Amino acid sequence: MSGPSRQPGRLGPDRLRVIPTWRHGQERLYVCHPDGRNVAWYDREAARVHLLSEDEREDVLQALGPFLTGPVAVGPPPVPTPADLARLSLHPDDDLAPNRPGEALLVALDREPAPVHRLRPDPRRRALTAEQTVGDALDRLDGAGWHTLHSIPLPGGDRIHHLAIGPGGLFAVHALYARKQRVQVADPMVTLGRHEAQPLLRRVRSDADRASYALTAEVHPLLALAGPADLRVTAPPRGVRILQDTDLEGLTRMGGVLKPADVEALHAMARDRATWGRV
Structure with missing residues (x-):
């Protein structure tokens, strides 16, 4: 038996x-x-x-x-590399690598669903769609030597939507739902359709600065737009890349910044929850 x-x-x-x-x-x-x-x-x-x-x-x-x-x-x-040893020493609860795109929103929606009588769509659903769309596009870079971490928690309740690490460097990626809407960028303001302009690029730069501090490495800010109908940038924003989700594969054409061993070491450091505790 x-x-x-x-x-x-x-x-x-x-x-x-x-x-x-x-x-x-x-x-x-x-x-x-x-x-x-x-x-x-x-x-x-x-x-x-x-x-x-x-x-x-x-x-x-x-x-x-x-x-x-x-x-x-x-x-x-x-024979394990230093990055392997760092990963294997992590407690599963402290390992951010298994996070799904939009992990924090998925948990929040599960714990507190929107009321069934709500007249307008829950804005968290659109934000989740954006993070999943952008996250899936970044995950497809894995075969080109890139690693992406999703929904990195920061002190104060903030989080970095995605952190991409690869031969072309490190990118703190903020996903914005823009399906079938016109997007206009006038640094630091971002206007989405008929909505009021928001200083979103300040948030994108702040995320990258905090990641740079945590990892002691240069992290570039990147705003990723999910499904926009049109994108207009009045002037190149200072230090921020702006890409549509369909253009993220272009990151694989960037190289010469990080060696494979550097990518693995930074990924091992970034996946540790404790790395982000004081930024």
């Missing part, structure tokens, strides 16, 4: 727990101690269990038993 199946995230009799994570549609199962320390991870696509401690081989395989699909190779991971 088979024993009870073990669910992800629950402690088993072998005191280990299995935590699934998804990134760009790929699943990886981490095996952790109760205090959050990783001891192994299972890469389904490669059919390999990467084991950090040979002494815990039996416990790891026992914990992964309900999740293994066919024969798997078991062995130590490739």
Whole structure:
């Protein structure tokens, strides 16, 4: 008779727990101690269990038993880089990499949905659409050596919508819903359709400045417009890039700023929640 199946995230009799994570549609199962320390991870696509401690081989395989699909190779991971070591030392609750585009808005809408009798659409829904549209476009840069973190929390309740890190540098990206609307930019003001102009570029620059302080590296501000009908810029804004979501792939044509090792090291630093605690 088979024993009870073990669910992800629950402690088993072998005191280990299995935590699934998804990134760009790929699943990886981490095996952790109760205090959050990783001891192994299972890469389904490669059919390999990467084991950090040979002494815990039996416990790891026992914990992964309900999740293994066919024969798997078991062995130590490739020699870890400093970025790998930093990532593996993170407690899952402090790792921002699994955040989905619009993560904070998704949580807020789940906790406090808009009243059903609301006459106008919930503005959070449009903001979420913008972040998801822009975030998905940035995630597609992954194959070109880029990493993107989403919904980075900052002190005071602020957050950076997206942080893109790649060969072309670092970009703090603010997503703006502009579907079928005309957008006019007169630094620092941004006018969306018939709405009143807002000094949005100040916010975009502030996000980049705070990210630069946290990462001790130059971070460029970028305003990403989701689906505008028209864009007019009266004069090039100081230091801010303005792109439509469909043009974000152009970042892959930028290079010569960061080496692959630098990209990985900055990504490892940026994904740690503690990095952003004092900015």
